[in-house]
Amino acid sequence: MPIDWSEYQATGIWDELVTDRGRPRAGATNLCRMLSRLSDDELAARKTAAEVAIRTMGITFTVYTGEGSGSIDREWPFDIIPRMVVKSEWDVIAKGLRQRVNALNRFIDDVYHEQRILDDNVVPRELIVKSKDFRPECMGVSPAHGVWSHVCGTDLVRDADGTVYVLEDNLRVPSGVSYMLENREVMKRVFPELFEDYRILPIDDYADQLLRTLRSLSPRKVKSPEVVVLTPGIYNSAYFEHAYLAQAMACELVEGPDLVVGKDDCVYMRTIEGLIRVDVIYRRIDDLFLDPKLFRADSMIGVPGLMRAWRAGNVALANAPGCGVADDKVIYTYVPEIIRYYTGEDPILPNVPSYRCVDKDSRDYVIEHIDKMVVKPANESGGYGMLIGPKSTKAEREKFVRQILANPRNYMAQPMLILSSAPTLVNNRAEPRHLDLRPFILSGAATYVTTGGLTRVAMRKGSTVVNSSQGGGSKDTWIVDVE
C-alpha cells in the first residue's frame, strides 16, 4: 500500500514534514504528494536504487570490529525521504551560527592572549586552567585572522514545541560533511524529478569554500599556497571523508611520515620532485597526536616539530591546536554569556537549558531530578560517559551522583529533550524517526555556513542515538525557498 499521510503518527513529537494532523508542513506538500503516489514496488525500487548508488559511488564509513580483525568498511546508511527546512527559517539559523562561531573564536583567541574574559569573571578562570583541553603551549600564538576553529560542526536539535537549540559545538575536528555532499548526489540520482518541483538551494560549493578558507590562512602570500589534508590513515573511521575532501580540493592527502619539519622551522612534504614546502595543513588528527616532540611521544601519526613550525608562524594548522578549550560541555553552558561579552548582542540561537553541577543550587537540583536529566561529562564526545536519566537504572544513577559530588566541575546536566522526527522508510512504510542536524561553519578571511548540513537519523524506533557507528542513518537536507 502506498504511503497514507493521514495514518502517519508522530504524536507528541515535532515532525519536520508532517503536522500532528497528518498534513504536510509548509513547503512539503509536493514531496508528500509525490511519495504517496508511489506504489510499494516503486518505493522499494527507489530505495534499492539509492543502495546501489551508494555502493557504486563507494560511500563508506569504517567500523571497528575489535582486536585483530581491525576494521571494515560499511556502506553509508541513507534514508531516501529528505528532511526539509524552509529558507526563511534557515536564514535565521545561519545568522545565529555565524554569531556563535565568531564569538567562540574570539573567546579562544582571548584565552590564549590577554584572558580578559577570565579577568572580568564572566567565565571562571579555574574552569579554563583546569580544562584538559587548555594548552599552555598555545599561549601567545596568533593564527591568521584571529581564527582558531576554522571548521566547526554545530549540532542542532528541535524540541517538541518547535524550538531549535544548539546541542553542542564541535570545534576540533568535526566530520560528516562528505556525507552531506554525497547524500545530495545520491538523492539527485534517485529522485531527479523532485529537483524540478522545488527550489532546493545547492550545497556543492563546499569544497571550493573550504579551499578558499584554508588558503586564506597561508603564512606565505603566494598565489596558490600549498594546502594538504593530514589524515591518521586508512584505518581511521573518517578516512573516507579525508580522501573525499582532498580529492575535491585537489590537495595532497598526507600522513605524518609524508611531512617533515626543517631546521628552518618550515614544513615540507616528501614528493617525487623532492621536498615541497607546505603552507596550510587541514589536519584531521587530534591535538595530542600532532607532534610527538611536544605531546604524545608515542604518536606515530604526527610530525615531529610541527608545533614549533606552527608557533613560528611558518605553517597554518586548521583547526588550530588548543581550540578544544571552548568545546567542552561545561564551557558550553557559558556560550550565551560569551556571545554577549564579545558581540554585545543577545544569542540568536538558544542553548539547551543547562545546569552546571559546580554551582551548588544547580547541583542539588540535578541530583534531585536525575531520573529526568541527561548528565554529560565536560570533555567526552560521541555520546560517551553520559547518563540518560529516563533510561537509566537505579545503580547507574547512584554512580553518577557519586561522580558528580566527587568532581562537580566535570559535569553539566540538561532536561531530556524530545528530538523532532521526520518520516523515514522502514520496511517500505513511512514512520517517524528522531533526528538532528549538523551544519558546518567555515571561518577564515570570511565566514561561510553550509546550506543545511548533515541530517542524522536514529533508525530504531524511539531511539535518539544518531551516530552511524551505533545504527544511525542519514538523510539529504533540503533548504527550500517557498516564497
Added chain:
Amino acid sequence: MKQHTLSKTAERIYWLGRYLERAESTARLINVNGNLLIDLPRRIPLAWTSLIDIMGTRAHFNQLYDTPDERNVVRYLTVDQNNGGSLLVSLSMARENARTIREIMPRVAFEYINDLYLYAKDRATGTLSRSRTSELMDGVMRRVQHIAGFLSGTMVHGDTWSFLRIGEFLERADMTTRIIDVRSVDMLEQTDGLEPYSQLQWRSVLRSLHALQAYQLAVQEPIQQPLVQQFLFKNENLPRSLAYCTSRIRSSLRSLPRNQKPLTAINRVIRFLESVEVSTLKGAQLHAFIDDCQLRLAQLDREIDRTYFHARLRVAQEQTQTQSQSPSQSPS
C-alpha cells in the same frame, strides 16, 4: 595548482606493480612446470627444486621442508606465509599497497585487487591436486591480467602510472633473467645424450614466459638454444624480453622529474645488454652475464628508491621514525 605525487604514493604503486607481476609469474611457472613433467621420461627427476632456485630461496626452503617434492614446493610457492615470495604473500602485499592508494586509482581497482587476493586465499588451502592447482594458477593469471588491463585502460597515464609500469617491468625483467639462468643449468645437468628433451625444455622456458607462440611467429625456426636466448634477451617486441622490459622502463623514467640518476642506471643495463652477443653464451659465461644484468637491475632499483621514495631532507637532517612501517617493501 599542480598536484604533487607523494613519495609514499609512488613507492606503493611501484610495489603494487611488482607484486602483481610477481604473482602472475609465479603462477605461470608452477603451471608450466606441471605440464613439463607430463612430457618428460621418468628417469629424469625434473627437479621441482629448480622453481625454488628461480626464486633464489633454496636455503630457506630447506629450513622449512624435508623433501623438495611437488607437494612441498607447490605449497611453499603458493600458500606458505613464511615465504615472502609466495603467491599468497605477493597478492596480500599487492592488496596492502593498493589499499593505501585507492584515491589515485579508479575506485573499483582496489575491489578487483581485493577480490583477487580473496579468490586465491579461499582456494589455496591445504594440499591441492595438480588439476586444482592448475585451475587456481590459471585463475590468478587471468585476474592479474584483467587488473593490469583495467588500470591501463582507466588510469591517468601520468606520474603514478609511470611508477606502476616501472615496478611491473623491473619485476618482469628480473624474472626473465632468473628463469633463463636456472633452466639453462637444468639442461646442462640433465640432457646430455637426451637431445629431444633439450628441445622440450627450451620449449618450457618459452612457455614459462608465455612466449612460445610468439617465438614460432617471430623466429620461424625450430626451437634451439641460441635462437631462444637471442629472442628472450633481445627481441624488441616481445613483452617479456629483457630488451623490451628495459626499454619500457626507460621511456617511463623519461616522463618523470629528477630522472637523471635512474636514467643513467637504466642506460647502463641497456648498453650492457646491447654490447653482449647473447646467442652463443653457455654455461658459466651465460650465468655470469645474467649475474651482471641482475646486478645492474638491482642498482636501478636502488637508484629509484633513493631518488623518489626517500627524498632526503636537505634543509635539516631530521628523521621521522615511521618510515619502516610502510607495507611496500618486500619481506624477503
